Amino acid sequence: MTPQRQLVLDAVRDLGHATPEQICTQVQQAAPAVNITTVYRTLDLLERIGLVRHTHLGHGAPTYSEQEHQHLHLVCHTCGSVTESPTDLMDGLARRLLAESDFALDPSHVALSGQCGECRDAAEARQ
Structure with a gap:
């Protein structure tokens, strides 16, 4: 590991x-010469070897986190807040997808x- x-x-x-941009900003505090291209390439490599994973939390860039997290992401399309919920909320859907579509859901993603x-x-208060 370099x-x-x-x-x-x-x-x-x-x-x-x-996001990659947030990661780059933090990395550049210690190593100003590291650019966004290096960050993207490194994130791709780290994901391929299973150390990180990405999730699309909306219309912007993907976000990256450690591989071991196990939760759903709940994204408010009004304010952009992101909260987490346990993956077992998707158990019924996962069973149905497997039975009806032969598709194994990864609810942590x-x-x-x-x-x-x-x-x-x-919104209700404004009405």
Whole structure:
């Protein structure tokens, strides 16, 4: 593992769910010469060897986190907040997908889009 790769992995661990740009910003604090291309290539490599994984939490860049996390991502399409819920919420859907479509769901790699309670309450208050 090169020093640059270790810095990228450390940034992923420190930041939790982070975009490549956020990871690059953190890495550049310790190594200003590391550019975004290096970060993208390193994230790709780290994902191929199973150390990190990416999730699409919306329309922007994917976010990266450590491989071992086990939760769903709930993304509010109004305010952009991201919360986490246990993967067992998807057990019924996973069983049905396997039975009806022969598809094995990876619920730890799922982002569900909707509207958080705060945004729903604010919309109701405006009506």
